[in-house]
Amino acid sequence: AAGVIQSPRHLIKEKRETATLKCYPIPRHDTVYWYQQGPGQDPQFLISFYEKMQSDKGSIPDRFSAQQFSDYHSELNMSSLELGDSALYFCASSPQPNQPQHFGDGTRLSIL
Amino acid sequence: AQSVTQLGSHVSVSEGALVLLRCNYSSSVPPYLFWYVQYPNQGLQLLLKYTSAATLVKGINGFEAEFKKSETSFHLTKPSAHMSDAAEYFCAVSEISGNTPLVFGKGTRLSVIA
Numbered sequence: 088a089a090g091v092i093q094s095p096r097h098l099i100k101e102k103r104e105t106a107t108l109k110c111y112p113i114p115r116h117d118t119v120y121w122y123q124q125g126p127g128q129d130p131q132f133l134i135s136f137y138e139k140m141q142s143d144k145g146s147i148p149d150r151f152s153a154q155q156f157s158d159y160h161s162e163l164n165m166s167s168l169e170l171g172d173s174a175l176y177f178c179a180s181s182p183q184p185n186q187p188q189h190f191g192d193g194t195r196l197s198i199l
Numbered sequence: 200a201q202s203v204t205q206l207g208s209h210v211s212v213s214e215g216a217l218v219l220l221r222c223n224y225s226s227s228v229p230p231y232l233f234w235y236v237q238y239p240n241q242g243l244q245l246l247l248k249y250t251s252a253a254t255l256v257k258g259i260n261g262f263e264a265e266f267k268k269s270e271t272s273f274h275l276t277k278p279s280a281h282m283s284d285a286a287e288y289f290c291a292v293s294e295i296s297g298n299t300p301l302v303f304g305k306g307t308r309l310s311v312i313a
Contacts, residue, residue, distance in 0.1 A: 091242075120300055120301075122300075122301075128305075129289060129303040129304060129305050129306050130243070130289070130301070130303050131303075132300035132301065132302070135300055143299065143300055145300060177242060177243065179243075179301075187233060187245050187248050188245075188301060189245065190235075190242040190243040190244070190245075191242050192241055192242040193241075193242050195240075
């Protein structure tokens with residue numbers, strides 16, 4: 088079965104650079120969530136989209152923005168990167184309200 | 200606001216022994232509850248979910264969990280541990296209504312000793 092696809096799997100950036108993470112949800116899933124998992128930490132919710140509109144917002148820094156496109160894929164744009172942004176970034180999708188979220192394998196972002 | 204507390208950041212069991220991972224939740228509205236497993240360098244895989252139907256939920260890989268409203272608990276169990284069960288386990292809660300995000304516990308690392 089198709090799963091959530093995230094790209095790239097690994098990304099290395101330097102401070103103050105920008106990064107774009109991509110998420111391709113499971114086909115016919117219209118809801119996308121982004122989570123950040125720091126080293127040894129639990130995942131923290133950043134932002135979500137439903138039918139291409141932002142549906143909820145968590146602890147996402149102002150330096151980050153995201154959107155969901157007409158084909159339902161989503162991108163997380165990160166600017167002015169800081170050392171503390173080093174983390175595993177997960178995307179999850181669900182087919183409709185109240186359905187479990189299915190996670191991708193994540194993008195590991197390392198800031199040097 | 201919702202929250203999840205996982206008791207024990209690290210649990211170690213012998214192969215073949217009972218696995219018990221504890222999770223207590225706090226929610227002002229009826230919750231949905233989930234257990235996810237994370238293997239090293241991998242994403243989160245759904246083990247099982249409670250969505251207000253049966254209180255005893257069976258999941259994949261022989262795991263099950265029981266929702267106890269009176270104790271606000273959703274502990275994860277498996278009768279006999281296997282070496283392949285060694286991983287990080289996260290309990291999570293969300294609201295019943297709408298596409299609400301998951302709130303995770305801090306996770307419990309399960310080690311299985313041969």
